Amino acid sequence: MSNQLENFSCRRCGFCCSIPGYVNLEEGEAERIAAFLSMELYAFTDQYTTLTLGRRQLTLIEKEDGRCIFLEDDNSCRIQGAKPVQCIGFPYKWRSKELEKGCAGFKALCSASKLLVVKSEM
Numbered sequence: 457m458s459n460q461l462e463n464f465s466c467r468r469c470g471f472c473c474s475i476p477g478y479v480n481l482e483e484g485e486a487e488r489i490a491a492f493l494s495m496e497l498y499a500f501t502d503q504y505t506t507l508t509l510g511r512r513q514l515t516l517i518e519k520e521d522g523r524c525i526f527l528e529d530d531n532s533c534r535i536q537g538a539k540p541v542q543c544i545g546f547p548y549k550w551r552s553k554e555l556e557k558g559c560a561g562f563k564a565l566c567s568a569s570k571l572l573v574v575k576s577e578m
């Protein structure tokens with residue numbers, strides 16, 4: 457799969473922004489996102505973040521249905537211009553089997569690669 461990642465394209469299914477788990481903020485990201493939203497830092501952290509278990513890092517909060525607080529109804533990211541490094545890294549810098557199972561982009565990649573295998577076997 458990794459050598460086919462250049463053919464990956466995001467289908468905006470929203471799966472990666474909806475599964476349970478932390479969206480961690482690295483150092484300086486709270487300031488960056490707060491500025492993007494034209495908010496004071498404290499107002500941003502108070503309204504949109506909480507501490508991870510272990511209290512070592514800030515993470516974005518979720519909506520009641522578990523989707524990221526910044527995931528819009530059309531599956532776009534409200535903070536696209538300032539989204540966390542963790543989000544930017546998927547799927548090129550990191551990914552997981554759990555994410556690959558539900559991600560529409562990976563599903564398309566898998567079915568395309570099966571087609572390629574079938575074609576090359578002909």
Ligand code: SF4
Nearest residue numbers: 473524526527533543
């Ligand atoms: S910040 Fe944006 S890209 Fe990251 S999980 Fe939330 S909606 Fe998705």
